[in-house]
Amino acid sequence: MSPPLLEASRLNRSFPVGGFLSHARRKVLTDVSFSLERGEILALVGESGSGKSTLARLLARLDTPDSGDILLSGENVLAREGRSASLAYRGRVQMVFQDPFASLNPVHTVAYHLERSLVRHGRARGVELTRKVHALLESVGLTPAEQLAKRYPHELSGGQRQRVAVARALAVEPDVIIADEPTSMLDVSTRRGVLQLLKGLTRERGIGILFITHDLASARHLADRVLVLYAGSVVETGRTSDVLQAPRHPYTRLLLSAVPDGADFLRTPLPARVATAPPPPLGCAFAPRCPHADVRCHEALPPFHLPAAEHHVRCHLESSKGVPDDAAVSS
Amino acid sequence: MRETLRRLLRQRKAAVGGTLLLGFLLVALVGPWFVMDPTELMGQPHQPPSSAHWFGTTGQGQDVLAQTVVGARETLAIGFAVGALVTLVGALVGITAGYLGRRVDDALTLTTNIFLVIPGLPLAIVLGAYLPSGPFRMVVVLTFAGWAWNARVFRAEALALRGRDFVAAAVVAGESHARIITRELLPNMASLVASSFIGNTLYAVGAQVGLEFLGLGDVGAVTWGTNLYWAGNDAALLTRSWWIFVPTGICIALVGFSLTLLSSAIDELTNPSLRAPPKAPKAAVMRAVATPAQEAAAPGALLSVRDLCIEYMTQAGPSRVVDQVSLDIAPGEVFGLAGESGSGKSTLGYALLRLLPSSAAITQGSIVFDGTDVTALSPEALRAFRWSRVSMVFQSAMSALNPVLTLGEQFHDTLAAHGGASRASSYARGRELLAMVGLKPELVNAWPHQLSGGMRQRVGIALALALEPRLVVMDEPTTALDVVVQKELLQRVLELKERLGFAVLFITHDLPLLLALSDRVGILQAGKLVEVDTAQRLRTDARHPYTRLLLSSFPHLGATDTQAPTPDVLEQAASALKPPLAALPGGRR
Numbered sequence: 001m002s003p004p005l006l007e008a009s010r011l012n013r014s015f016p017v018g019g020f021l022s023h024a025r026r027k028v029l030t031d032v033s034f035s036l037e038r039g040e041i042l043a044l045v046g047e048s049g050s051g052k053s054t055l056a057r058l059l060a061r062l063d064t065p066d067s068g069d070i071l072l073s074g075e076n077v078l079a080r081e082g083r084s085a086s087l088a089y090r091g092r093v094q095m096v097f098q099d100p101f102a103s104l105n106p107v108h109t110v111a112y113h114l115e116r117s118l119v120r121h122g123r124a125r126g127v128e129l130t131r132k133v134h135a136l137l138e139s140v141g142l143t144p145a146e147q148l149a150k151r152y153p154h155e156l157s158g159g160q161r162q163r164v165a166v167a168r169a170l171a172v173e174p175d176v177i178i179a180d181e182p183t184s185m186l187d188v189s190t191r192r193g194v195l196q197l198l199k200g201l202t203r204e205r206g207i208g209i210l211f212i213t214h215d216l217a218s219a220r221h222l223a224d225r226v227l228v229l230y231a232g233s234v235v236e237t238g239r240t241s242d243v244l245q246a247p248r249h250p251y252t253r254l255l256l257s258a259v260p261d262g263a264d265f266l267r268t269p270l271p272a273r274v275a276t277a278p279p280p281p282l283g284c285a286f287a288p289r290c291p292h293a294d295v296r297c298h299e300a301l302p303p304f305h306l307p308a309a310e311h312h313v314r315c316h317l318e319s320s321k322g323v324p325d326d327a328a329v330s331s
Numbered sequence: 332m333r334e335t336l337r338r339l340l341r342q343r344k345a346a347v348g349g350t351l352l353l354g355f356l357l358v359a360l361v362g363p364w365f366v367m368d369p370t371e372l373m374g375q376p377h378q379p380p381s382s383a384h385w386f387g388t389t390g391q392g393q394d395v396l397a398q399t400v401v402g403a404r405e406t407l408a409i410g411f412a413v414g415a416l417v418t419l420v421g422a423l424v425g426i427t428a429g430y431l432g433r434r435v436d437d438a439l440t441l442t443t444n445i446f447l448v449i450p451g452l453p454l455a456i457v458l459g460a461y462l463p464s465g466p467f468r469m470v471v472v473l474t475f476a477g478w479a480w481n482a483r484v485f486r487a488e489a490l491a492l493r494g495r496d497f498v499a500a501a502v503v504a505g506e507s508h509a510r511i512i513t514r515e516l517l518p519n520m521a522s523l524v525a526s527s528f529i530g531n532t533l534y535a536v537g538a539q540v541g542l543e544f545l546g547l548g549d550v551g552a553v554t555w556g557t558n559l560y561w562a563g564n565d566a567a568l569l570t571r572s573w574w575i576f577v578p579t580g581i582c583i584a585l586v587g588f589s590l591t592l593l594s595s596a597i598d599e600l601t602n603p604s605l606r607a608p609p610k611a612p613k614a615a616v617m618r619a620v621a622t623p624a625q626e627a628a629a630p631g632a633l634l635s636v637r638d639l640c641i642e643y644m645t646q647a648g649p650s651r652v653v654d655q656v657s658l659d660i661a662p663g664e665v666f667g668l669a670g671e672s673g674s675g676k677s678t679l680g681y682a683l684l685r686l687l688p689s690s691a692a693i694t695q696g697s698i699v700f701d702g703t704d705v706t707a708l709s710p711e712a713l714r715a716f717r718w719s720r721v722s723m724v725f726q727s728a729m730s731a732l733n734p735v736l737t738l739g740e741q742f743h744d745t746l747a748a749h750g751g752a753s754r755a756s757s758y759a760r761g762r763e764l765l766a767m768v769g770l771k772p773e774l775v776n777a778w779p780h781q782l783s784g785g786m787r788q789r790v791g792i793a794l795a796l797a798l799e800p801r802l803v804v805m806d807e808p809t810t811a812l813d814v815v816v817q818k819e820l821l822q823r824v825l826e827l828k829e830r831l832g833f834a835v836l837f838i839t840h841d842l843p844l845l846l847a848l849s850d851r852v853g854i855l856q857a858g859k860l861v862e863v864d865t866a867q868r869l870r871t872d873a874r875h876p877y878t879r880l881l882l883s884s885f886p887h888l889g890a891t892d893t894q895a896p897t898p899d900v901l902e903q904a905a906s907a908l909k910p911p912l913a914a915l916p917g918g919r920r
């Protein structure tokens with residue numbers, strides 16, 4: 001079997017906290033592993049501060065993990081390239097940022113942004129350049145392309161800007177796109193268009209997309225698989241239908257119950273407790289809020305269990321139901 | 332860029348400063364050919380102005396006019412050269428340090444700081460003694476003494492820009508460091524470069540004149556500084572020969588004035604908040620003309636808004652942001668207001684408390700709250716009305732909380748402003764309110780920054796309820812929060828509403844949320860209320876195409892989800908009802 005398109009293996013990242021001379025560090029990502037296949041959309045969900053953007057920056061090589069490996073088509077890129085990514089890596093892994101009002105340089109035109117990516121990666125040059133820019137704009141639904149190419153970012157709406165950002169990522173003909181909440185800053189009526197665009201890319205070009213979101217409803221519509229992050233650890237992962245229709249981890253259930261959907265969403269109580277203690281140093285990070293927590297949860301980190309095919313859950317509750325399977329993810 | 336230049340020219344400060352400076356440049360450039368030799372002894376010493384010597388003669392007998400004109404050349408040349416060099420060196424060092432960060436930054440920042448703490452000018456003068464005398468020495472000395480401060484400014488700017496996503500996006504696109512510095516960062520600092528250059532030139536002229544006046548320059552040269560030096564040496568003050576130093580003094584002052592004007596013009600241009608805001612349309616006058624026959628307020632309504640229009644003054648003229656909105660809110664009702672960014676939701680909410688910014692005005696219509704016409708309240712009546720009858724919870728709780736006061740103090744501020752509660756009773760009430768919104772009462776002694784976003788929003792709600800108002804306007808109070816925190820908070824709000832019986836105007840773009848929360852919902856599009864109905868009915872049979880578009884934009888979690896709307900439905904709805912791009916400064920968040 002060929003290796004997955006992009007694979008992360010036991011990524012760890014911590015940041016220094018406290019002032020000068022202090023060696024204290026805060027762990028933001030702990031042993032995060034996952035894989036992304038060609039033509040697949042993997043949704044990464046979790047609350048604010050759970051480490052979603054940190055993970056995205058590691059994969060886009062804007063930041064380097066403390067430990068762990070990133071494998072692109074089976075090749076360990078960190079071991080080979082070190083801190084700064086090669087042009088070849090940039091040519092295969094692209095990123096779309098959350099805020100389209102910040103990710104385009106206000107002093108450059110739309111055409112400039114696209115041309116730079118094309119030229120830098122040798123995808124077009126000379127007379128071909130303009131034609132390619134127009135083709136790219138058309139492919140993301142920005143028409144008339146000739147006219148839009150000449151505009152500056154402030155002359156575009158949020159949805160249009162985000163499409164330009166997608167077009168820029170597409171310009172280098174990547175295999176992987178990391179999209180960090182690409183629609184959270186957009187108006188609702190333009191969101192769906194951007195999501196459909198991303199979905200089309202996986203279908204037509206076989207691009208693998210890591211779709212970071214806090215909106216589970218979008219994830220359900222877009223993603224093939226879902227990865228749930230809590231406090232920097234993966235707590236549940238599996239096919240979208242399994243994870244979102246039959247959630248097993250108490251945190252996933254909590255998230256789902258809070259999605260504003262349906263007339264009586266405010267009437268159902270939240271399946272969580274009010275945290276009264278900090279997370280136990282050795283046990284499950286969710287224990288202080290978990291309604292099912294028991295002694296085990298405070299003493300030992302739960303292993304991954306595999307209740308169904310491709311469905312991994314990191315919770316002690318599963319130990320009676322399935323086979324512990326830490327090996328399957330960390331391989 | 333061209334637009335910026337045009338605006339610069341239109342500005343009066345820039346025009347005056349620029350003209351003055353250009354005049355001096357012209358004099359410095361061609362003037363010396365039209366005057367006498369400034370070093371030759373052309374007449375009697377200490378002669379007042381006459382037809383032979385328009386500005387008189389110096390203590391030695393040279394022509395003062397010639398000295399002033401010729402002096403302009405070297406003074407300005409050195410001034411601009413040092414201005415450019417200091418800006419260049421400072422920008423390069425600062426941007427490199429700020430952008431590359433880590434060890435490069437540490438090293439460069441340390442160097443910069445050393446230069447800042449040692450008295451640069453005296454050191455430079457001592458070092459300058461080893462250089463051959465002349466204009467070159469002055470340039471080196473002044474650049475050496477002046478670059479460090481600039482490097483600091485540019486480093487700060489680079490640090491701020493480095494964190495912006497477009498820099499990260501350029502890195503991901505594979506751009507090199509050099510290119511990111513020169514093509515992505517520098518063009519964004521154009522205004523800083525311009526104003527630094529002007530400021531540095533000002534510094535250079537001033538320092539140069541000062542040094543030369545003290546005799547530390549090249550006393551053989553003809554510059555404004557040496558002119559003053561010789562005037563001092565020749566006892567111009569003692570002999571009351573004012574004409575020797577006044578022309579040079581005026582020239583220096585005028586150059587300084589023009590440079591100051593230019594730099595303040597650039598600041599204003601790049602920082603819109605310094606510009607005088609356009610005046611709001613005259614509310615009272617326009618209301619008198621424009622109020623149509625008013626329908627009576629609905630019986631039993633707590634709040635009745637009729638034909639409300641609100642306009643912002645913008646650069647492009649008045650822009651109507653709320654357009655003939657009429658709505659009623661019953662006591663104890665939750666009324667939801669939905670709309671996209673720029674549709675005027677917040678403006679409408681602020682108007683209910685008359686909290687509009689100075690550039691906005693209610694130009695038409697009425698707001699009647701419980702029998703009181705809010706639009707007609709006097710300032711004192713308004714102060715008593717706000718918060719005690721209608722209060723507000725803001726999108727960003729931090730903007731409503733004072734970061735330097737403990738929560739207890741903020742409760743006291745609010746309570747004391749309406750009826751002079753004692754500090755002890757305010758704190759007691761604060762504890763009670765905090766418990767009510769589900770926070771620990773001990774938090775009265777906490778500072779806002781010690782709270783999470785969700786906790787701050789709870790404090791915001793507690794503050795809004797402090798005076799038991801009958802209506803609370805909530806402007807996107809949960810938009811910045813996670814879904815779990817959002818649900819906890821909303822459940823608490825509904826519970827409190829049941830207990831205390833206040834009505835809520837809830838503003839958000841999240842329609843599914845609004846439908847679950849509200850009794851009735853109004854859909855705002857481009858300032859117009861296009862549909863108002865019960866949440867129940869809107870969910871199943873919304874009539875307006877825009878409402879349907881909004882509804883279909885939210886994917887659902889349940890398996891019984893309707894399919895995505897066909898593109899032509901979307902286009903139809905969108906093109907029929909294009910919301911105008913709101914021309915508000917900072918209208919988008």
Ligand SMILES: Nc1ncnc2c1ncn2[C@@H]1O[C@H](COP(=O)(O)OP(=O)(O)OP(=O)(O)O)[C@@H](O)[C@H]1O
Pocket residue numbers: 015016028046047048049050051052053054055214
């Ligand atoms: N450079 C940094 N230095 C210190 N702490 C950091 C840094 N970057 C991120 N963090 C911290 O790491 C944690 C995770 O941040 P991250 O931005 O990855 O969260 P997120 O899941 O993307 O949240 P959101 O949904 O709000 O975007 C946060 O507590 C954040 O404060």
Ligand code: SF4
Pocket residue numbers: 249250251284285286287288290291292293294297302314315316317
């Ligand atoms: S391991 Fe324990 S605390 Fe953690 S989620 Fe499972 S039951 Fe809850």
Ligand SMILES: [Mg+2]
Pocket residue numbers: 052053054180
């Ligand atoms: Mg994030």
